[in-house]
Amino acid sequence: MATRQTMTAGRILVAPSVILLFAFMLAPLVRTLYFSTLHYNLLDGSVPQFLGFQNYVDFLSDPNFIDSLVNTLILVLSVLVISVGGGIFVALLMDQQVVGLNILRLMVIAPFFVMPTVSALVWKNLLMNPESGFFLWITRSLHLPAPIWFTNWPMLSVIFIVSWEWLPFASLILLTSLQSLDLEQQEAAVLDGAGAIPYFFYIVLPHMARAITVVILIETIFLLGVFAEILVTTNGGPGDATTNITFLVYKQALLDFDVGGASAGGIVAVVIANIAAIFLMRIVGKNLEA
Amino acid sequence: MGSIELQQVRKSFGSVNIIKGVDLQIKDGEFVVFVGPSGCGKSTLLRLIAGLEDVTGGKIVIDGKDATERGPAQRGLAMVFQSYALYPHMSVRNNIAFPLKMAKASKEVIDAKVARAAGTLNLTDYLDRRPGQLSGGQRQRVAIGRAIVREPSAFLFDEPLSNLDAALRVQMRLEIGELHKTLKTTMIYVTHDQVEAMTMADKIVVLDLGAIAQVGAPLDLYNRPDNLFVAKFIGSPTMNIVKGPSADKRGADCVGIRPEHTDISTTAGEWPGTVRIAEHLGSETFVYVDVDGIGPFTVRVDGEAPLHASDRVFLTPRESRLHRFNAAGARIAA
Numbered sequence: 001m002a003t004r005q006t007m008t009a010g011r012i013l014v015a016p017s018v019i020l021l022f023a024f025m026l027a028p029l030v031r032t033l034y035f036s037t038l039h040y041n042l043l044d045g046s047v048p049q050f051l052g053f054q055n056y057v058d059f060l061s062d063p064n065f066i067d068s069l070v071n072t073l074i075l076v077l078s079v080l081v082i083s084v085g086g087g088i089f090v091a092l093l094m095d096q097q098v099v100g101l102n103i104l105r106l107m108v109i110a111p112f113f114v115m116p117t118v119s120a121l122v123w124k125n126l127l128m129n130p131e132s133g134f135f136l137w138i139t140r141s142l143h144l145p146a147p148i149w150f151t152n153w154p155m156l157s158v159i160f161i162v163s164w165e166w167l168p169f170a171s172l173i174l175l176t177s178l179q180s181l182d183l184e185q186q187e188a189a190v191l192d193g194a195g196a197i198p199y200f201f202y203i204v205l206p207h208m209a210r211a212i213t214v215v216i217l218i219e220t221i222f223l224l225g226v227f228a229e230i231l232v233t234t235n236g237g238p239g240d241a242t243t244n245i246t247f248l249v250y251k252q253a254l255l256d257f258d259v260g261g262a263s264a265g266g267i268v269a270v271v272i273a274n275i276a277a278i279f280l281m282r283i284v285g286k287n288l289e290a
Numbered sequence: 291m292g293s294i295e296l297q298q299v300r301k302s303f304g305s306v307n308i309i310k311g312v313d314l315q316i317k318d319g320e321f322v323v324f325v326g327p328s329g330c331g332k333s334t335l336l337r338l339i340a341g342l343e344d345v346t347g348g349k350i351v352i353d354g355k356d357a358t359e360r361g362p363a364q365r366g367l368a369m370v371f372q373s374y375a376l377y378p379h380m381s382v383r384n385n386i387a388f389p390l391k392m393a394k395a396s397k398e399v400i401d402a403k404v405a406r407a408a409g410t411l412n413l414t415d416y417l418d419r420r421p422g423q424l425s426g427g428q429r430q431r432v433a434i435g436r437a438i439v440r441e442p443s444a445f446l447f448d449e450p451l452s453n454l455d456a457a458l459r460v461q462m463r464l465e466i467g468e469l470h471k472t473l474k475t476t477m478i479y480v481t482h483d484q485v486e487a488m489t490m491a492d493k494i495v496v497l498d499l500g501a502i503a504q505v506g507a508p509l510d511l512y513n514r515p516d517n518l519f520v521a522k523f524i525g526s527p528t529m530n531i532v533k534g535p536s537a538d539k540r541g542a543d544c545v546g547i548r549p550e551h552t553d554i555s556t557t558a559g560e561w562p563g564t565v566r567i568a569e570h571l572g573s574e575t576f577v578y579v580d581v582d583g584i585g586p587f588t589v590r591v592d593g594e595a596p597l598h599a600s601d602r603v604f605l606t607p608r609e610s611r612l613h614r615f616n617a618a619g620a621r622i623a624a
Contacts (some may be wrong), residue, residue: 187342192389193363193434206379218537282511 029270036263038069043257055264064248065265075159076223082163087170088208092200094171095178102147112168116228123161124150124233133169154234154241161229166222167287170215177211178204204273213284220280224273245269292318292353292443292476294339299348301331301338301500308334308368310500311348311576315337316444316478316493320471324480325487326497327523330352332480333448335497339478340369340446347500353443363392369446372453376421376436382408383417386435394438407435427458444476451486463490484524488512496520518619521546527576529586529613534584536560542614542622549576551611554597559604563587568597579603 011234036055040048059065074276094105111119127134128149139146149157181204189203227246230236236251243251253262294316301309308331316322324332337343339350341362344358350358357365368389376385386407390400393496411431421429430450437445447466451459467490467569481487487494488508496503496511496519503523504516520597521529529546537545553559554577563581577589577597589605597603614622 135623182373182375184371184373184375185377187362188371188436189377189388190342191340191362191367191369192440193392194388195392200382203377206377209379236316 017067032263032266034263035259036267037259038263040260040263041256041258048260049162055227055260056268059252059261059264059268064243065245065268067240068245068248071240071242072224072246072272073153074155075162075226075244076220078159079162079166079223080219082159083166083170083219084174084212086163087174087215088205088212090167090171091174091178092204094175100160109168109172111164112166114165116165116226117232119165120161120232122228123157123164128157150234151238154238158226158229158233158242161233162223162226165229166219170219173211173215173263174208177208181207216284217277218281220276221273224269224276245272294444294476294478295349295351296339296351297336297346297351299338299350300346301334301343301591307495308500309338309346309371312500312502314495314502314505316476317624318476319474321467321477321479321490321492322490323487323493324478324493324495324497325482325484325523326503328482331499331500332497334500336369336446336448336478336480337551340367341365342369360368361505366453367441367446368440368442368444369448370430370433370450372449374421374433374450374453376429377433381418382413382424382432383433384411384419385432386417387440389440404435406594407438410438410469411435417590426454427462430454430462436467438469438473442475444478447477447479449480449482451481451483459486466490484526488524492536492621494524496523498523514621515546515613516621518544518546518615521615530587532584532587533560536584537614539597540612540614543617544615545607546613546615547607549588551608552587552589553606553608554579554589554591554595555604555606556601557604559606561605563603563605565597565599565601565603567599569584577603579605581605 032254037051037053038048039046039051039054052276090108092099094108098104114122125133130136130148130151133149135149136146147153185203187197189199194202225246226244227250230242230244230247231250234242236247245265246269249262252258252265256262294314296312296314299309300307301314312335315438324335326332334343338345341357341360341364345358349356352365353365371619378389380388383404386404390403403412404417405624408417410595411434413428413435416424416432421432424432424533433450450466451462463486466477466479470490479486479490479583491508493505494508494511495505498519504520511520511524515524515529518531522531525548527549529548530552531544531546533544533609537543556559560618561581561584563579563584566578566586568578569576573593575591575593575595575597577591577595579587579589581587587605591597616622
């Protein structure tokens with residue numbers, strides 16, 4: 001489509017963004033790579049020393065690493081299942097004609113606009129509080145034993161909070177997909193004798209496949225890096241019960257002041273995220289082709 | 291097997307009356323075309339028959355049984371949509387098989403019926419493709435295939451050819467006509483194209499503003515339009531309508547004469563006028579004449595007519611082909 005002149009002009013015009021992107025992405029990455037090869041601890045006051053791959057060996061052989069990797073996977077997968085499954089359900093509900101639909105939609109979407117720390121605080125202090133929480137009131141009213149959420153079920157609690165944040169996003173994307181379903185296709189399916197359930201599985205779900213793929217891809221990227229919710233509620237605990245990779249790196253950098261080890265952990269996290277991305281693109285990415 | 295009867299069928303959306311009491315009898319095996327200008331309610335009427343809309347009043351009887359309260363799938367009708375409404379993520383085979391799957395037919399039955407439908411419609415080579423990989427005409431055939439396998443008591447077509455180009459439209463028109471001859475199933479066909487209506491129909495239903503203007507065989511409508519609306523709607527170019535002294539003389543409020551039933555002469559005749567444009571199409575010539583005191587008038591003559599713009603001509607209607615209408619627009623019997 002382009003002539004040589006427009007291509008040259010195009011390159012010049014995108015150059016500033018490319019340079020900025022490189023500067024802001026590559027510079028920290030290279031610096032992190034460099035730190036990850038050093039013995040560099042802020043507590044012992046020693047001069048940074050070159051260690052080679054020792055930091056990586058330490059990080060990967062740390063028993064906390066496997067635990068936090070498992071925690072990361074549990075968190076990501078659970079939230080994906082809840083938000084996509086629930087998102088389909090909410091989208092189907094929001095596609096119905098009811099009075100006050102606009103206000104309803106706004107309310108459903110609202111949690112997405114609450115910043116993670118705030119929503120974690122809301123859940124911690126208002127809903128799951130072991131002395132005055134709303135959930136406590138519910139279990140008490142039902143004469144059930146009252147759980148201390150973040151002690152008894154720490155991972156489940158974090159999953160709830162993160163799912164609550166991401167459900168609106170999934171619902172919104174899936175709703176737009178649902179609304180783009182051709183009306184005549186619906187009518188054809190009705191005439192072909194498809195009841196509600198076959199209609200959903202044969203027509204609606206395949207139609208939404210692409211949107212579901214997009215939701216899974218985007219959510220995975222963000223869910224691998226969940227941090228604020230954990231920091232605010234459980235602080236990675238009890239023990240290591242809710243420590244994911246991101247939180248482990250944070251602990252090393254800002255609690256143990258081990259800059260070298262944390263850098264190695266960060267690089268490992270980047271590699272894991274890329275592996276996840278490659279797998280996802282392989283498995284679900286083909287849905288994106290027209 | 292496939293008789294449909296409408297009794298005083300009415301449909302309103304809010305306070306707007308779309309269908310205003312339609313009575314219609316469709317015999318088994320008939321090819322009926324609903325035709326009318328856009329907004330006349332022809333598609334709505336078809337959707338009422340299909341069960342995709344609820345009637346506001348009246349009854350729909352299919353095969354002698356009241357089907358007014360029955361759901362779309364229970365009426366035994368199949369519909370072909372304007373957009374074809376194929377399921378994009380399914381292969382052609384699965385599209386055609388879908389109604390059978392929903393009816394829980396066995397795999398052998400499904401395979402046999404799909405193969406037969408594909409054979410009838412020349413789709414055998416395309417069974418494993420997706421609708422997106424097919425041309426417009428092929429998609430149309432898949433939509434018809436999906437309708438055929440259900441062995442419905444009647445087919446409903448909602449402007450099925452309007453998305454095709456002109457050449458393909460003629461071809462599909464013939465194919466649907468042949469299909470009707472083979473299957474001998476009742477077909478109801480909605481179109482705004484009077485050529486489709488005239489060529490395909492056993493019976494044409496002309497709709498105007500939600501009411502039936504006239505029902506009849508194509509040539510009946512052409513030769514004996516019941517009212518001014520049908521007279522103007524059927525036939526191309528449209529019928530010339532003349533008011534004033536010429537109509538009074540014949541005891542009518544206005545008279546209609548088709549372009550092909552008017553004689554044109556350069557020497558003498560009833561209405562003098564000036565040729566505005568003469569369109570020489572080879573097989574025929576359309577002459578647009580400004581008749582003195584009457585206005586624009588179209589005449590159809592043979593292809594070799596030596597007429598040119600600004601020629602003075604005289605037009606004479608053939609009395610036996612003249613249609614007379616009263617002030618209310620109804621036909622005055624001869």
